[in-house]
Amino acid sequence: MKQxxxxxxxxxxxxxxxxxxxxxxxxxGLQDEYESIFCVVDLHAITVSQxxxxxxxxxxxxxxxxxxxxxxxxxxxxxxxxxxxxHAELCWLLNTIARNGDLTKMTQxxxxxxFDIEAEGSESVSAQSFKxxxxxxxxxxxxxxxxxxxxxxxxxxxxxxxxxxxxxxxELARTLARRFNERFGETFRVPQSRVMExxxxxxxxxxxxxxxxxxxxxxYNAIALSDDAExxxxxxxxxxxxxGSEIVYQDDKPAxxxxxxxxxxxxxxxxxxxxxxxxGKGYGDFKSDLAETIIAFLTPFQxxxxxxxxxxxxxxxxxxxxxxxxxxxxxLNEAKGKMGFLI
Ligand code: AMP
Ligand code: TRP
Numbered sequence: 001m002k003q004x005x006x007x008x009x010x011x012x013x014x015x016x017x018x019x020x021x022x023x024x025x026x027x028x029g030l031q032d033e034y035e036s037i038f039c040v041v042d043l044h045a046i047t048v049s050q051x052x053x054x055x056x057x058x059x060x061x062x063x064x065x066x067x068x069x070x071x072x073x074x075x076x077x078x079x080x081x082x083x084x085x086x087h088a089e090l091c092w093l094l095n096t097i098a099r100n101g102d103l104t105k106m107t108q109x110x111x112x113x114x115f116d117i118e119a120e121g122s123e124s125v126s127a128q129s130f131k132x133x134x135x136x137x138x139x140x141x142x143x144x145x146x147x148x149x150x151x152x153x154x155x156x157x158x159x160x161x162x163x164x165x166x167x168x169x170x171e172l173a174r175t176l177a178r179r180f181n182e183r184f185g186e187t188f189r190v191p192q193s194r195v196m197e198x199x200x201x202x203x204x205x206x207x208x209x210x211x212x213x214x215x216x217x218x219x220y221n222a223i224a225l226s227d228d229a230e231x232x233x234x235x236x237x238x239x240x241x242x243x244g245s246e247i248v249y250q251d252d253k254p255a256x257x258x259x260x261x262x263x264x265x266x267x268x269x270x271x272x273x274x275x276x277x278x279x280g281k282g283y284g285d286f287k288s289d290l291a292e293t294i295i296a297f298l299t300p301f302q303x304x305x306x307x308x309x310x311x312x313x314x315x316x317x318x319x320x321x322x323x324x325x326x327x328x329x330x331x332l333n334e335a336k337g338k339m340g341f342l343i
Contacts, residue, residue, distance in 0.1 A: 005030060005194075006157040008039035008081065008148075011058035012050065013214030015065055016222035017294070018202035021265050022163055026196050028070040030161060036076035037155055037324055038066060040317075043081045043088060043147060047140040048112065061305075063313050065225060068304035079320035081151065086328035090150035091143070093335055094176050097183070098146050102172055106145055108165065113137040149173035154328045156189040164195050165211075184338040188331075202262060205239040208254035226302065229295045236291040247278035247286050256283075263290050266297045 007027060009019065027038060040062045045055060059080060066078055081087050103109060110116045115133050145168075152160055152173045160170050170193040177188035202212045204221040212222045220238050227235070242253040249260050249271050263286075264271050278286045337343050 002033070002035045003158040004037065004155060005034040005159045005161055006037045006039070006152055006155050006191075007161050008041040008044070008151060009062055010041050010045045011055060011062045012045045012048070014222075014224040014226060015062065016202075016212055016214065016224050017262060018212035018222065019214070020065075020069065020225060021202055021262070022196055022200045023161075024066060024069045024071070025265075026161060026200065027066075027076075031071060031076045034159065036071075037157075038071060038076055038078050039081050039151060040066075040079070041081045041148075041151065044144060047138060047144050060310055060313050063317055064305045064308045067308060067313070067316065068301055073316045073320065077320045077323045078316060079324055080317050083317065083321035084154075084325050084328050086154055086325070086332045087147065087150050090154055090328075090332050090335065091147040093332075093339065094146050094149055094153075094180070095143065097176055097179050098149075098172075102175065103142055103145060105168075106172070107168055109142060109144070113141055145169045145172050146176070149176045152191050153177055153188045154331050155324065156327075156331065157191045158189065159194050160191050161194045161196060163201070167193055167195065180335070184335075187335050187338055200261075200265065203254065203258040205235060205258075208240065208258045223294060223298075225298065227298065229299070232294050232298065233288075233291045236287050236294070239287070241283050241287075245282045247275055247281070247283070249275060259287070259290055263293055267293050 007023070009015075009023065015024075027036065030036060040059050042055065042059050045058070063078060063080070067073065071078060113133070115130075115137050148169050149172055152170070153176070160166075160173075162170060170191065174190050177190045181187055181190075204210050204212045204216060205223070206216075206218050206220045210216075214222070216222060220235055223232055223235055236259075239259060240255045241259075242255050244253070247256065247260070249257055251257065260271055260274055263269070263274055269277075274286075333343050
């Protein structure tokens with residue numbers, strides 16, 4: 001029996017090379033080894049305000065990106081979170097198991113809300129501004145990790161492949177599974193996380209100390225998967241580099257290291273070979289070749305996305321939801337039965 005994995009991406013912002021190399025590409029590699037469930041987490045996306053038309057378009061776009069990247073709907077189940085209402089319902093049940101303290105410590109919540117309860121009373125935060133901030137933060141943003149726990153626990157997930165920023169959330173899913181089991185009897189499987197490859201953490205092109213991000217302010221932070229050739233060339237040309245001129249992969253040259261990482265991950269050329277290839281040449285040559293490597297990857301990728309119609313994509317998503325829903329229904333009913341609901 002294959003082990004089951006579950007992972008998800010929010011349909012918000014523009015997907016970039018970091019999302020592809022750090023998440024989607026690795027999922028493609030896992031779908032033969034594991035029984036795979038991949039979800040477009042639209043209920044998570046609305047924890048920050050979304051334009052309805054944009055949300056609809058992004059949801060299809062993410063699904064197309066999965067498929068164009070090589071997720072095979074015949075092997076992996078691909079679906080939209082809101083198509084399986086058991087996610088929201090289990091989230092409610094788990095809300096009654098979780099405690100506020102489980103959530104206030106979440107780094108993502110602190111980042112997105114600007115609200116850090118551990119900073120209360122510290123000199124930098126006045127009680128007044130603290131209260132104002134707390135009162136304005138959405139309840140959904142606070143509850144976000146519980147919904148993620150529901151996603152994972154509904155399917156008896158064994159392994160959750162995520163970036164290191166999500167480890168804390170998977171840890172909460174483990175805590176809630178244990179807490180529920182202790183109180184109501186063995187119901188949920190305690191999942192393991194699987195951090196994606198170290199080398200696949202892609203940093204911002206404008207700032208190699210921070211991750212390439214959907215929500216970065218500068219357009220020069222990220223290469224979007226939808227960027228055209230001219231945009232890629234412009235962004236790579238503008239990418240910051242370190243002092244010196246040699247093409248070497250070293251920790252004290254974080255900007256260059258990041259560009260070499262992108263190059264090796266997309267071209268398959270080993271890092272050592274990249275260094276040798278540019279011996280005696282400068283950043284200019286390396287950068288213009290890197291831009292072409294990225295374009296050579298993006299062009300056929302974008303063609304595959306363009307060839308997928310909305311109707312076909314929706315059909316795949318509906319089929320995926322139909323396939324996984326019985327698993328979710330059974331698990332939810334098991335939990336409800338144990339809690340004392342009439343089934
Ligand atoms: P997000 O863009 O934060 O919604 O993340 C979606 C997925 O992409 C998660 O699994 C992240 O860990 C991964 N991811 C996001 N940004 C990067 C990055 N710069 N490098 C590698 N992986 C990333
Ligand atoms: N919170 C995850 C992220 O932002 C997305 C996500 C939602 C997820 N539900 C999940 C990831 C369940 C893994 C498993 O990247």
